[in-house]
Amino acid sequence: MMFDIDKEMLPRDELEALQLKRLQNLCERLYANVPYYRQAFDECGVKPGDVRSLKDLARLPFTEKQHLRSGYPFGMFAVPRETIVRLHASSGTTGRATVVGYTKRDVHNWGELMARCLCAAGLGPADFIHNAYGYGLFTGGLGVHYGVEHLGATVIPMSGGSSKRQVQLMRDFGATGITCTPSYAMYLHEVGMDEGIDIRDLPLRVGVFGAEPWTEEMRQEIETKLGIDALNIYGLSEVMGPGVAQECLEAKCGMHIFEDHFLPEIIDPATGRPLPPGETGELVITTLTKEGIPLLRYRTRDITTLDYTPCICGRTHVRMGRIIGRSDDMLIIRGVNVYPQQIEAILVQEEGIAPHYEIEVSRLENLDHMEVRVEITEGMFASDEVRVMLEYERRLQKAIKDFLNITVKVRLVQPRSLQRSEGKAQRVFDRRNES
């Protein structure tokens, strides 16, 4: 299903011509209206008029989160304050929040792009969509909300929290779609089982999950436990919010980036140089149509790949792979680069292991130590003795050692003993700088 077949199936040559026209217009707007960009263009020795092909993008300056922070709160806005109709902000773990502003047209485009996402996931006007992304300054709740309305479906604006009530209302209202983080979907399944509500027996058909990294194995698990199709959605507040890219139900293989609005690149995070198609690196996004806070070559810090091969769904827009890590949360353990998702991928392959884990890194006598705590399933907990558990831990340690070449301590913990989250799960605790 496609929400806007003309745009989503635009032949690549036409798509690229549209991107160039929009990029040229963007550069003019930024140069004229945002002091940071005027200075950055001048420092690079380029003028907006120098952009004659999409290849010229590589000559243009990057934007980083710190630029948004140093202009806090509104320094990067490109339009007069009275044309801004909405603010959102991302809290971030360190430093000031990043504030983003939307014009009326931005809010309209966002709703349209989110409608494209829901439609690509197989949802339509007849659906009831239970939206459990948080409402507020976080973009998840309101972003999805407007998308559902734009699609003409019915939105149930739950937000996060009150998990028992969430499951009861899913049953009572007969939601056919759900939107939340993948970890919260797993949690709702657990809460449902405690309440005697098996989500598999409800009319729920489709989940649109994102805002945090997850794996193919976790998709399998969610699909089986909830009896639904689970699709991946990507976005970030600086660039818009949810709805930058979405997996299609037909292929379930990579998220189409809506390239008429966003121009993606993959760069080497260390050098900033663009990498050839298919290589893994940091995703950089240029917003082609945003008015409130348009961004040129925004460094997302998300590590992924771009796939330009045609998709069976017929969309011509490039597909991005799962986020395998972040260039800024990459852990360096005794010199080895480790992404938490690599550990997750190993854990979830094992039987008897629940997809709930934590990674703690500490420093003992100047050496990095990593402990992975992972929950076992109820079944395994009931049946197995200590000796078997120890054997299991050793096996997981070996699997991690074989794959990543680092020695870690694996500790199996009781079912449901690790912290659950209603929003993004925090899985990594780096304590090396504490003490």
Ligand code: DLL
């Ligand atoms: O998380 C927007 C969003 C809301 C996306 C709801 C999808 C659904 P931020 O809070 O600014 O915005 O966080 C953005 O979250 O740079 C990624 O690191 C991560 N992220 C978002 N979607 C995915 C995903 C929202 N599908 C940051 N897979 C991004 C992996 C994701 N990571």
